[in-house]
Amino acid sequence: MTTSGRPVKATVFGTGSWGTAFGMVLADAGCDVTLWGRRAEIAEAVNSTRTNPDYLPGIELPENLRATSDAAEAAHDADFTVLAVPSQTLRENLADWAPLLAPGTVLVSLMKGVELGSAMRMSEVIEDVAKVGADRIAVVTGPNLAREIAARMPAAAVVACTDEGVAQRLQTACHTPYFRPYTNTDVVGCELGGAVKNVIGLAVGIADGMGLGDNTKGSLITRGLAETTRLGLRMGADPLTFAGLAGLGDLVATCSSPLSRNHTFGTNLGRGMTLQETIAVTRQTAEGVKSCESVLDLARRHGVDMPITETVVEIVHEGKPPVVAVKELMSRSAKPERH
Ligand SMILES: NC(=O)C1=CN([C@@H]2O[C@H](COP(=O)(O)OP(=O)(O)OC[C@H]3O[C@@H](n4cnc5c(N)ncnc54)[C@H](O)[C@@H]3O)[C@@H](O)[C@H]2O)C=CC1
Numbered sequence: 157m158t159t160s161g162r163p164v165k166a167t168v169f170g171t172g173s174w175g176t177a178f179g180m181v182l183a184d185a186g187c188d189v190t191l192w193g194r195r196a197e198i199a200e201a202v203n204s205t206r207t208n209p210d211y212l213p214g215i216e217l218p219e220n221l222r223a224t225s226d227a228a229e230a231a232h233d234a235d236f237t238v239l240a241v242p243s244q245t246l247r248e249n250l251a252d253w254a255p256l257l258a259p260g261t262v263l264v265s266l267m268k269g270v271e272l273g274s275a276m277r278m279s280e281v282i283e284d285v286a287k288v289g290a291d292r293i294a295v296v297t298g299p300n301l302a303r304e305i306a307a308r309m310p311a312a313a314v315v316a317c318t319d320e321g322v323a324q325r326l327q328t329a330c331h332t333p334y335f336r337p338y339t340n341t342d343v344v345g346c347e348l349g350g351a352v353k354n355v356i357g358l359a360v361g362i363a364d365g366m367g368l369g370d371n372t373k374g375s376l377i378t379r380g381l382a383e384t385t386r387l388g389l390r391m392g393a394d395p396l397t398f399a400g401l402a403g404l405g406d407l408v409a410t411c412s413s414p415l416s417r418n419h420t421f422g423t424n425l426g427r428g429m430t431l432q433e434t435i436a437v438t439r440q441t442a443e444g445v446k447s448c449e450s451v452l453d454l455a456r457r458h459g460v461d462m463p464i465t466e467t468v469v470e471i472v473h474e475g476k477p478p479v480v481a482v483k484e485l486m487s488r489s490a491k492p493e494r495h
């Protein structure tokens with residue numbers, strides 16, 4: 157309930173797999189939820205069949221969730237405006253929606269990417285385009301594979317906002333018996349954890365596709381977390397965030413699950429598919445494919461060494477054969493674990 161006595165109203169822009177699943181979470185937590193989809197047929201299917209057959213087939217959606225393809229109708233009166241589109245289209249999408257936003261609405265980013273060219277985190281893009289302060293922008297992240305959440309399997313998450321009170325309001329709005337959100341005020345660390353884990357997920361997928369073992373996986377996850385933490389420290393994040401759900405938690409889920417699009421994308425590359433073949437068989441957003449370049453850009457801007465990220469860029473975008481890349485990574489100069 158809001159202070160005015162009506163249910164909290166949440167609008168989710170994006171009827172993809174995570175937008176729809178998080179809409180379910182909000183609805184199960186008691187919010188009145190509207191999903192906006194650019195394709196009218198998906199909105200119609202949601203309203204008439206209570207399913208999203210394209211993205212979450214077989215999942216029955218709650219009654220207090222409805223869909224529309226009218227952005228003004230969706231944005232009207234929303235206490236929370238949740239953004240769930242691909243990171244690289246957010247700027248353009250939000251420019252259309254910004255004039256429609258309800259006064260005082262809290263903008264919530266579900267995205268795990270970094271903008272190409274500007275190297276901005278998603279909350280920075282939101283601040284830039286919607287002209288709202290950081291205290292009205294929140295981030296939801298953590299080990300949250302959409303399909304598992306939609307099946308109401310238990311998971312924890314992080315809701316981050318520089319304003320702890322806003323984070324707590326969002327925490328209440330999305331807390332259900334199967335979805336347990338924790339608050340955090342370290343927005344930089346939470347967003348970096350989510351964006352870089354997709355790149356490490358690609359690396360682990362490539363290794364899996366090559367038939368390498370669990371020691372390789374454990375090493376990539378741990379060294380991946382080390383390079384994420386190095387970048388985060390340089391950008392003012394709290395290093396402990398990376399030991400939490402936004403860092404280690406999400407890495408473990410992504411790097412071990414066939415449900416992860418980034419992991420699967422990497423596995424296909426590691427098995428020998430070309431980039432074009434891999435893109436052709438990938439139906440949903442695998443953010444790391446583009447964000448590996450923007451994360452590397454961020455690392456260079458901050459003078460941070462991120463060898464796994466650099467290797468993923470070389471394999472994905474420069475055609476380096478994975479076997480050569482592995483040899484090069486393993487022959488880097490010896491060094492202390494912490495430096
Ligand atoms: N699927 C998952 O398990 C999770 C995804 N995320 C993040 O959530 C974000 C969204 O991912 P998903 O919903 O999974 O992706 P998706 O690929 O399932 O859906 C993307 C949605 O954006 C729409 N879209 C695509 N291009 C667009 C454009 N130019 N303009 C407007 N809408 C456009 C699509 O129609 C679709 O509704 C990504 O940043 C992803 O990393 C975060 C946690 C879990």
Ligand SMILES: O=C(CO)COP(=O)(O)O
Binds near residue numbers: 300
């Ligand atoms: O972010 C996710 C799980 O937390 C989803 O990962 P993928 O985008 O790789 O499917």
